[in-house]
Amino acid sequence: MRYWLMKTEPDEFSIDDLAKKKVEPWTGVRNYQARNFMRDGMKVGDGVFFYHSSCAVPGVAGIAEVATEAYPDPTQFDRKSDYYDEASRRESPRWFLVDVKFKRKLKRTIALTELKDRKELDGFALLARGNRLSVLPVTKIEWDFILSLE
DNA sequence: GCCAACGTTGGC
DNA sequence: GCCAACGTTGGC
Numbered sequence: 795m796r797y798w799l800m801k802t803e804p805d806e807f808s809i810d811d812l813a814k815k816k817v818e819p820w821t822g823v824r825n826y827q828a829r830n831f832m833r834d835g836m837k838v839g840d841g842v843f844f845y846h847s848s849c850a851v852p853g854v855a856g857i858a859e860v861a862t863e864a865y866p867d868p869t870q871f872d873r874k875s876d877y878y879d880e881a882s883r884r885e886s887p888r889w890f891l892v893d894v895k896f897k898r899k900l901k902r903t904i905a906l907t908e909l910k911d912r913k914e915l916d917g918f919a920l921l922a923r924g925n926r927l928s929v930l931p932v933t934k935i936e937w938d939f940i941l942s943l944e
Numbered sequence: 945g946c947c948a949a950c951g952t953t954g955g956c
Numbered sequence: 957g958c959c960a961a962c963g964t965t966g967g968c
Contacts, residue, residue, distance in 0.1 A: 801965095801966090803966090825951080826951090847965085847966060847967085848965080848966055848967080852966080852967070906967080923949080924948075924949040924950060925949090925950090925966095926949075926950060926951085926964080926965050926966070928965085
């Protein structure tokens with residue numbers, strides 16, 4: 795079992811939205827590295843930190859899990875979608891996604907500022923300089939440590 | 945709203 | 957293949 799972190803803007807889709815919907819297809823990832831993590835790395839049952847970005851208190855807000863193997867993101871073929879990619883072909887889709895299933899909301903959001911202060915998290919991908927990946931790996935050690943802050 | 949740090953695009 | 961220009965991300 796592996797662990798991941800997935801970013802979302804809570805104004806668009808928050809942990810409370812996921813709690814209501816239970817399962818959500820993670821559409822719209824258009825970065826190759828993030829795609830590769832979903833397509834090649836994720837397995838059903840993997841743990842996911844649900845991270846709120848571009849908001850008042852950026853940080854880990856909840857826990858989800860990977861609910862499906864990766865499959866082609868349907869929005870890439872939808873001309874009406876913001877995520878439409880005219881260069882992608884159905885016989886060789888460019889973009890993949892997984893479904894994400896709600897597990898629980900954290901008792902409190904563990905803020906980015908707090909994570910930055912912890913020397914235990916030196917090397918954590920989220921804190922890497924200039925990091926902009928919306929999907930990134932978390933080690934078991936990082937996972938357990940961050941949860942211990944809750 | 946600003947800006948640093950990236951990824952992508954396109955001219956050459 | 958290089959690299960400047962541009963667009964996006966995301967913290968502050």
